[in-house]
Amino acid sequence: MTAPRLTLPSPAKLNLMLHILGRREDGYHELQTIFQFLDYGDEITFAVRDDGVIRLHTEFDGVPHDSNLIVRAAKKLQEQSGCSLGIDIWIEKILPMGGGIGGGSSNAATTLLGLNHLWQLGWNEDRLAVLGLTLGADVPVFVRGHAAFAEGVGEKLTPVDPEEPWYLVLVPQVSVSTAEIFSDPLLTRNSSPIKVRPVPKGNSRNDCLPVVARRYPDVRNALNLLGNFTEAKLTGTGSCVFGGFPSKAEADKVSALLTETLTGFVAKGSNVSMLHRKLQSLL
Numbered sequence: 107m108t109a110p111r112l113t114l115p116s117p118a119k120l121n122l123m124l125h126i127l128g129r130r131e132d133g134y135h136e137l138q139t140i141f142q143f144l145d146y147g148d149e150i151t152f153a154v155r156d157d158g159v160i161r162l163h164t165e166f167d168g169v170p171h172d173s174n175l176i177v178r179a180a181k182k183l184q185e186q187s188g189c190s191l192g193i194d195i196w197i198e199k200i201l202p203m204g205g206g207i208g209g210g211s212s213n214a215a216t217t218l219l220g221l222n223h224l225w226q227l228g229w230n231e232d233r234l235a236v237l238g239l240t241l242g243a244d245v246p247v248f249v250r251g252h253a254a255f256a257e258g259v260g261e262k263l264t265p266v267d268p269e270e271p272w273y274l275v276l277v278p279q280v281s282v283s284t285a286e287i288f289s290d291p292l293l294t295r296n297s298s299p300i301k302v303r304p305v306p307k308g309n310s311r312n313d314c315l316p317v318v319a320r321r322y323p324d325v326r327n328a329l330n331l332l333g334n335f336t337e338a339k340l341t342g343t344g345s346c347v348f349g350g351f352p353s354k355a356e357a358d359k360v361s362a363l364l365t366e367t368l369t370g371f372v373a374k375g376s377n378v379s380m381l382h383r384k385l386q387s388l389l
């Protein structure tokens with residue numbers, strides 16, 4: 107008998123602002139950022155196995171099976187929970203890698219939440235978020251599933267409810283390494299902490315932008331192009347660039363001007379991740 111399958115979304119995130127406050131002794135940076143989700147992402151399919159084997163059946167260019175965040179998340183959860191079950195996994199990958207829209211972190215979180223459900227572990231979100239943080243700074247927000255003001259290295263989360271516009275996200279054909287940007291000597295790391303909540307308007311800058319734009323002409327071009335139509339912003343350490351529009355039609359109109367050399371997609375901003383909406387519907 108074939109095991110039942112469960113398919114779950116793995117949405118992208120945007121950083122609506124990103125300020126770097128300083129660098130810790132371990133090299134990680136203290137940030138303040140606002141995360142919002144997009145109704146756009148990968149789809150991961152899971153089927154339980156009873157022999158304990160964890161297997162991702164979809165191949166990734168340049169990412170060996172055991173280094174994939176999906177496999178690493180599944181193995182950590184299996185080890186820490188002592189679960190004897192295994193899992194077959196397939197992914198429909200549409201999120202660009204190294205795009206600053208959190209694809210890998212989101213995949214890890216979808217795996218943690220999906221396996222918690224399928225293996226019937228009964229872990230709460232706090233425990234899953236702690237495990238998630240060991241996989242990446244962005245994993246906890248995807249585990250929680252609510253738009254958030256984040257501090258620390260991105261793990262101290264306060265839920266927020268910014269506007270939910272339609273976004274046009276431009277995807278320059280370059281993959282930016284987060285570690286490379288955070289180790290650039292020209293990165294400014296001295297933004298003053300914002301102490302007022304909600305974050306006052308006028309704080310939407312991304313401190314990574316000058317360094318990323320300097321290193322990557324394709325990102326610079328994307329910012330210039332989108333800047334003709336709306337405020338153009340960088341998400342995370344790039345490479346993706348985004349801008350908000352009041353309606354899908356307006357975002358589509360600008361998207362229609364894109365050429366083969368610079369692609370993009372239109373998606374709705376969402377304060378509740380589509381993963382959590384789907385999981386809620388299963389209960």
Ligand SMILES: C[C@](O)(CO)[C@H](O)COP(=O)(O)OP(=O)(O)OC[C@H]1O[C@@H](n2ccc(N)nc2=O)[C@H](O)[C@@H]1O
Pocket residue numbers: 121133134135136137139206211241242243244245258259260284285288342343
């Ligand atoms: C820039 C953001 O995308 C904003 O959402 C995230 O903070 C990055 O999160 P992430 O991709 O999950 O990052 P990780 O995989 O934990 O770290 C990748 C590398 O980025 C650097 N890094 C990351 C996060 C952080 N707060 N400070 C850092 O200095 C570290 O060199 C680390 O080795």
Ligand SMILES: Nc1ncnc2c1ncn2[C@@H]1O[C@H](COP(=O)(O)OP(=O)(O)OP(=O)(O)O)[C@@H](O)[C@H]1O
Pocket residue numbers: 168169173174175176202203204205206207208209210211213214244281282284342343344345
């Ligand atoms: N399941 C996965 N999906 C994407 N990348 C993965 C995955 N597993 C491992 N990786 C590795 O992680 C790197 C970063 O991928 P990711 O797509 O999360 O970048 P990103 O969008 O810039 O993330 P962030 O915004 O969190 O910095 C990839 O270049 C790849 O080597």
